[in-house]
Amino acid sequence: MKNKSQPPVYSQIALDIAIRIARGDIKENAKISGRSVMSSQYNVSPETIRRSYQLLEDMEIITVSPGSGTVVKSRENASKYVERFNIGKDFRSLKHELKDLMKDRDELNQKIIEVIDQIFDINERYKNINTLHTLEFEIPESSSIVDKSVNETNFWQNTGATVVAVKRDQKTILSPGPYFVFAPNDIIVVTGDADILPRIEALIKE
Structure with a gap:
């Protein structure tokens, strides 16, 4: 089975949180658990959660404030992010499929060339035989x-x-x-x- 590249762990966690927000599991203006709690839930380091939160903040899905904690900013932006991520995932999958098909094509072309060479070789040897009595x-x-x-x-x-x-x-x-x-x-x-x-x-x- 051919390996497919996976997005980084922090990106997958950000997507999971965005899905929960888009579904309404986490409401707008609701607080999200801090990095320590979330790192335990996802079994990753706090640094990975920090990068996930940073990505969601860049997408204007959450707001991270030192005094207020992490708060959901926009369910709509979460939905857009999820949709865009899925489109990107489909695009990446198609790119990998195309790459695999091109590799298969190159291997098939090489085999065709080898068979053609064998045909010409046999034909040449038959020509040599046919010139004899x-x-x-x-x-x-x-x-x-x-x-x-x-x-x-x-x-x-x-x-x-x-x-x-x-x-x-x-x-x-x-x-x-x-x-x-x-x-x-x-x-x-x-x-x-x-x-x-x-x-x-x-x-x-x-």
Whole structure:
């Protein structure tokens, strides 16, 4: 799950107090508890409450006086602040969602580029194969080369042919190495001189 940024704690507390004022839970001209009491209620430091009160005072929702304490000034301003905060919250959420989508898009674009590169690579290798004179042979289940590697069969030494690809289960394995093991029903694609046909048939049928 992707992390979403949260507003500062003092801002969240200020919003909570503003909501209570906007709902009428705390009336206009009513006193609000001091910093020590509120810090216990919200389980934060008095300094955090001071910053919350400062924010609400800047929004003209409360008035903080050294002699009179903290008094609710405007329920209307509290309602406006709550509405503006929610709009800002929605905007921040959309910005984060857009950022996540752009990141996903970049990752998808990178994968698309990698697949395109693989397609071009395979296409280029097929072009190289197609410029050669090639023959195809299917390996029967009874063939002596089943379960043997290209190296073990001495394929080139016995036939004079080079295995350029093997077709297996609707897949094409290009340029199989010397340790590639033949399986029943493999179709081997080979290239070589004009005399390879009988030699390959003889090797496969042994």
